[in-house]
Amino acid sequence: MPGRTPKRPRTPGLPRQGYICIKCRLKTGPVPLRGEQLGPVEKTAHQTFRLRKDTSAKPLPLPPxxxxIVQEARSRWTQPKAQPDPHKFTPFQKRLYENAYAHALASPVRQCRATQALLPSSLLLTLHARENPTTxxxxILPVSLTxxxxxxxxxxxxxxxxxxxTELGVRKRWFALADRRFAEKIGHAxxxxxxxxxxxxxxxxSMLQKRAIEKLTWHIRHSGQLVPCASPRTEDIDGIGDVSCVLYLGSLHTPADDIQAEVQRISIALDNRANAYVEVMKDYIDPHRGKKAAHQPPSWYRGPLVPRLKPRLFIPPLEYKTTVWQGHMVAVFALFDLLGEEKTKELLKGTRFESERCVVMKRARHNVPVESALLQLQAYLAVPGP
Known part of the structure; x- marks a missing residue:
């Protein structure tokens, strides 16, 4: 424009005059002085003081x-704790370090989206979203298992x-349980x-079985931590030392397990009949309906009470096979029930345990991944006991 000093042409490829790169500024910028770099100081247990030229004057405390000293005291509680040394463990710490249940309970606590229960992540299954390269x-796939x-x-x-x-797949219930961060990462649409x-x-x-078989293969063919025994009974395993779990190379199903399905069917039929009775008689037995209704039902009200099975009868506790070894409970894993008869026979084929009925796994740190895989598989297939 007229009256303005024309700009000086700049050589292409060179920075403007007075321009300093941010990286250069970070590298060559002034470094703040701390502690003794500021001059003569006097240190105490909790603070540092700078000495003054006038010896009669009081020393000046340094800014925090x-x-x-102050910075070290502040960062002392933010530094990560050093990992423990297994060579310096006490006998109790060694037993804890070799316990699969301790490792499972020590995993980070997360929330189940279906039941809202807070559980260790080792007791949960995690599914992730991955794109199909074709479409x-x-x-939604179990990427964490592979x-x-x-x-x-x-x-x-x-x-x-x-x-x-099974319940999450009915009418796309998993979609309603997806949390906000999971949905935002993929996009709601x-x-x-x-x-x-x-x-x-x-x-x-099948994924849980495959992972358990992969971890069992090496131990069955090479490890010396497996000891054959006659059965999982206490009298047959009490003489073996450091028992961690028992692998039963067969099935522990009994005729009572076959009746369990019929018992479950009867329980569901009784509950459905109770619901039908409430639906037909709700105008007579519900105090919040009809002309005699005095007030609106509270938020927690789900309907009138009718005779039903007790919760422990309708939803009995899950059954996990265990046995007693020297006064302690140890897990019993029936491989036929967990892996299937064909996969178990293929796993044992050509090994020294092919003709055995039961094997004891001794306690050791390298056995923890095997037991963890078997525990997850057992929990996945757990059903109420007969």
């Missing part, structure tokens, strides 16, 4: 940001039970189109 459509990477992103967590997996496998319960079972 420049006092190394570019997200699929990947060794610890950074898989936000996932859909729920209790490790086959029954819950794309998450609504995500694919949930129709055979997800059986697919997860």
């Amino acid at each position: 940001a420049l006092d190394p 570019n459509t997200p699929w 990947s060794t990477s610890g950074r898989l992103g936000n996932g859909l967590r729920f209790t490790n039970r086959k029954f819950i997996v 794309r998450l609504a189109k995500a694919v949930w496998r129709e055979d997800m319960p059986e697919f997860l079972l």
Whole structure:
């Protein structure tokens, strides 16, 4: 413009005059002086003082940001704790370090999206969304069961039970339970189109079985921590030292287990009949309906009470096979029930345990991954006892 000093032409490729790169500024910028770098100082147990030229004057305390004693005291509680040394463990710490249940309970606590229960992550299953390379459509898959990477992103967590997996697939209930971070990462529109496998319960079972077989293969063929025994009974395993768990190379199903399905069917029929009675007689037995209603029902009210089975009868506790060794409870894993008869026979084929009926696994740190895989598989297939 007229009256303005023309700009000086700049050589292409060279920075403007007075321009300093941010990286250069960070590298060559002034470094703040701290502690003794500021001059003669006097240190106490909690603070640093700078000495003055006038010896009669009181020393000046350094600012907390420049006092190394204060900075060290502040950062002492933020530094990560050093990892324990296994060579310096006490006998109790060694037993704890070799216990699969202790490792499971020490895992980070997470919330089950289906039951809202807070449980260790080792007792939960996690599903992640991954794109199908052919259709570019997200699929909900158990990536955590196959990947060794610890950074898989936000996932859909729920209790490790086959029954819950079956319920999540009914009418796309898993979509309503997806948390906000899981949905934002994929996108709400794309998450609504995500694919949930129709055979997800059986697919997860096959993945858990495959992982357990992979970990068992080496121990059965090479490890010396397996000791044959006659049976899981106490009198047959009490003479063996350091028993961690028992592998029964067969099935522990009894005729009472076959009746359990019929018992479950009768229980469901009784509950349905109670619900039908409430639906027909609600105008007469519900105090919040009809002309005699005095007030609105509270938020917790779910309907009138009618005779039903006790909760412990309708939903009995799950059954986990155990035995007693020297006064302690140890787990019993029936491989026929967990892996199937064909897979178990293929696993034992050509090994020294092919003709055995029962094997004891001794306590050791390298046996923890095997027991953890068997515990997850057992929890996935757990059913109420007869």
